[in-house]
Structure formats: C-alpha cells, structure tokens
Amino acid sequence: MKTTSVWPDLTVREIMRTDVQTIADGAGLLEAVRKLADGRISGMPVTDEAGHVIGVLSIRDVLDHLSENPEQQRLFAPRSYYLTTDDDEFAPEEFDEIDVPEDAGATVADVMTAQVFAVPIDAELQDVARSFVEHQVHRLLVTERGKHVGLVSVMDLMKALVRG
Numbered sequence: 001m002k003t004t005s006v007w008p009d010l011t012v013r014e015i016m017r018t019d020v021q022t023i024a025d026g027a028g029l030l031e032a033v034r035k036l037a038d039g040r041i042s043g044m045p046v047t048d049e050a051g052h053v054i055g056v057l058s059i060r061d062v063l064d065h066l067s068e069n070p071e072q073q074r075l076f077a078p079r080s081y082y083l084t085t086d087d088d089e090f091a092p093e094e095f096d097e098i099d100v101p102e103d104a105g106a107t108v109a110d111v112m113t114a115q116v117f118a119v120p121i122d123a124e125l126q127d128v129a130r131s132f133v134e135h136q137v138h139r140l141l142v143t144e145r146g147k148h149v150g151l152v153s154v155m156d157l158m159k160a161l162v163r164g
Contacts, residue, residue, distance in 0.1 A: 016150035055112035
C-alpha cells in the first residue's frame with residue numbers, strides 16, 4: 001500500500017513573506033496598534049536601534065498588557081479576532097474596538113514577547129509546523145546565513161497545505 005504525505009515538497013523559502021513590517025522597540029502602544037491595523041497584520045518583529053530583531057509584538061501581547069491595567073479595563077478583543085478577510089489578514093476596522101489611550105505609557109519593548117523563534121530558509125514545511133506547535137507561536141522568523149530574511153505564519157503554512 002502506497003502512502004502519500006500531506007506535506008507538499010516545499011521549503012519555507014517558497015511560502016515565507018519577505019515584505020515584513022517591523023516596529024521599533026521604543027514605539028508606543030498606540031503607534032503599534034495603528035501599524036498593525038494599517039498593515040492588516042496580527043503581529044510583527046520588534047527591532048532595536050541597530051535594526052536587530054529583539055522580539056515579536058502581537059495583538060495578543062497588546063490585549064494582554066492592557067487588560068492587566070485596571071484603568072484600561074474597557075478593552076475588549078475585536079469581535080472577529082479569529083476571523084479573517086479574504087486576504088487572510090485582519091481588516092483595519094477590526095482594530096476599532098481596541099481602546100489604547102493616547103497616554104498608555106508603555107512602549108513596544110514593555111509589551112512584546114522577547115523570545116524570538118526562527119527557522120532556516122531551507123526548512124521543510126513539516127519542520128515548520130513542528131516549530132509552531134513546539135514553541136506555541138503563530139509566526140516564525142526565517143533566517144539565512146544567520147540573517148533574518150523573512151517571516152512565515154501559521155496561515156502561510158495552511159495555505160501551502162491547502163494548495164498542495
């Protein structure tokens with residue numbers, strides 16, 4: 001009996017995104033939410049002054065931070081946080097319910113997840129999936145010769161699986 005793999009014969013190079021938006025570690029939360037909304041994305045790498053990736057900021061990081069602050073308890077996750085548009089990205093209006101005060105005080109560095117996980121550009125998709133599960137993350141940086149060259153998300157992986 002011949003078995004077939006559900007995994008397409010692809011590497012992360014074929015499915016990753018190279019037009020990755022980043023945000024500076026010193027940026028404020030309001031700026032970060034606006035950048036996520038404008039980019040229709042749910043997370044992005046955080047860079048230091050030298051341009052090195054030092055963390056990842058996600059909508060969940062922002063929501064978790066704001067919900068921990070009693071004076072900002074009016075925050076609610078967007079109704080369709082887990083639903084996506086036809087482009088499998090978030091629509092800017094989904095961010096309307098995120099109530100980030102102008103004077104939130106926190107910076108991206110205060111809220112980001114400092115642990116960064118990466119996969120090599122030649123990683124097979126099954127290894128990418130394993131990394132998502134093992135690290136319990138939704139996005140991984142992609143590296144080539146020690147440099148960050150892109151990003152791959154769970155959605156990118158799912159699209160590859162569906163297309164075969």
